[in-house]
Amino acid sequence: MNETWLQERVRAPWRGFRLGLLAFPAMVLSALLMTALSLISVGIGVLLVPPLVLAVRGLLNLYRDLIGKWTGTTIQRPYLPEPETEPGLAGRGRRFSTMVSDPATWRDLGWLLADPIVVVFTAALPMYLIIYGVFGILLSLFLGRVITDAGGSDWYTFIHVTQGYADEPWRMAGTAVLGAIFIALGFVFGPNLLAAYGRWGNVLLGPTEASRLKLRVAHLTETRSDAVDTSAAELRRIERDLHDGAQARLVAMGMSLTAIEHLLDKDPEKARQLLAQTRQSSASALRELRDLVRGIHPPVLADRGLGDAVRALALDHPLSIEVTVDLPARPEPPVESAAYFAVAELLANASKHSGAGRVWIDVRHQDGMLRISVTDDGRGGASLEGGTGLRGIERRIGTFDGVLALNSPVGGPTLVTLEMPCALSWPKTSPS
Structure with missing residues (x-):
């Protein structure tokens, strides 16, 4: 992220606040998933858990993308490959079993339960400090008078906003100064708290060593299969190019040489013409072989x-x-x-x-x-x-x-x- 010092501090509180807003759908999904898990014993949970787990993964992938974009902490998807969808109850049961046995599913649930609290004290805190600071400045300007004239009272940190507050300039000035301090704290520490939230996200949303090893094995299996397929396709291409190109020309040259043998005594002029054609064919065959070699591994x-x-x-x-x-x-x-x-x-x-x-x-x-x-x-x-x-x-x-x-x-x-x-x-x- 190529941002200046000022840009980073201006943008961090708003980014943290947006991450804090994601806590609301997180709480809804955690409640739904917990309910579905509690219904496994009666069978309904087996049908409800997989779609809810997919919804949770979609939300947490959004978390991963935003954390990576705004904090520079790249979080790898930790989910093990899903099996192919199979019809019937047996297929649904296997899909349920695969998702429930994936450690990332339970780590996701832990995130849903803990993040609404953690985000308040990390990423979202700078915006709350700024809002509280703006509230303090508004109290000193006119809001304190409105509250006290209506017979109410309030506390702004250690300053009591009560009857006579508007007649004591030192209290109003103190409220404004405290408000400005809160705003400054929100902007100054916003990037640090956002980075702390990124580290927290990497701990729980990233793969464990066991998951990373399984993902590595799955990736190697897939790439090995691709390499075998690519090698087989390349061999077929080479075989086809040899068969249709150089091999066909060499066969034609052999036939021409046989004809030349028979024509040397009977028709030397015709034999010379065939020799010239054979020479051209040999040059073409050599050129095609060079092109083929260049396509395999250029000199x-x-x-x-x-x-x-x-x-x-x-x-x-x-x-x-x-x-x-x-x-x-x-x-x-x-x-x-x-x-x-x-x-x-x-x-x-x-x-x-x-x-x-x-x-x-x-x-x-x-x-x-x-x-x-x-x-x-x-x-x-x-x-x-x-x-x-x-x-x-x-x-x-x-x-x-x-x-x-x-x-x-x-x-x-x-x-x-x-x-x-x-x-x-x-x-x-x-x-x-």
Whole structure:
């Protein structure tokens, strides 16, 4: 969050107050969920608990998003993968059992019960201090007189607002000063209390070590399956390209050479023509084989590394591309290959779908992560749900625990960021 000191203090109380407002739906959902859990013994709870748990998760995901956005504390979703929906009572029972056995469900319930109290003394407290401070200033200006003229009385901290209050300037001034102090405290300590609330959220809303391990296993299982599918599809593509391209040309060359053998004595001129055609076919077959090898693992990537390989992509691309590379050494070959083909796919997307004229590529290694950002000045509106190949890129880098982030508002620009954990263990072979 790139905010100035003043902006941070002005915005923090209002953000905390909004988080405090979420306590009201949290209390409603906690009451409903507790009621549903109490009805498990009579069977109704088995039907009521799953939809209520999903509603709770939706609300708490909103908490996680707001906490991450406003405090910088990123909270990972802790929920274990749900099984596929099955029809009938048996399917409902399994779904209920899966949700109830997930530790995150009970931690969510603990949050619903505790947060309405915790938020009052952390995130929402600065706004309450500001409101109380404004009330004190209003008391000193006119509200105190209204109260005392009506025969009432009140206390503002240790100052008694009672009959004669309006005739004692020191009490009115003291109320105004106290009010200003409360307002200042609310603004000054707002970010600190909001950050404390973020840490509290991370403790209860984030995954436990056991949940994190299970999520890790589920993620590895999924990415392993994707890697196997991708490898099988790549092998089928190579087989198809060989069969339809180089293999067909080699077969034709063999037939031509057989015909040449028979024509050497009978029709030497015809044999020379066939030899010329065979030479052209051999050059075409060699070119296709080189293209095939380049599609599997480009020689420039193997010889010169990721930085120069991306620059070569940019030179061959019709768009105007600016490449910035900051790699003190080379990533491991599998990571290099995944990153290279991801960039190639992103450039293809920019050329086909974005209407962009310029593209900026930034490749760097920082904090143990290979980070690649590709920005274009196109029309925007890209989506992971669309047919732009972004899901394929996400699956490709997911094999290496990589993540893809997309920011593409309508009207542009489009920014795609890739991150893959890797060590720079290979020496550089060329300056980048």
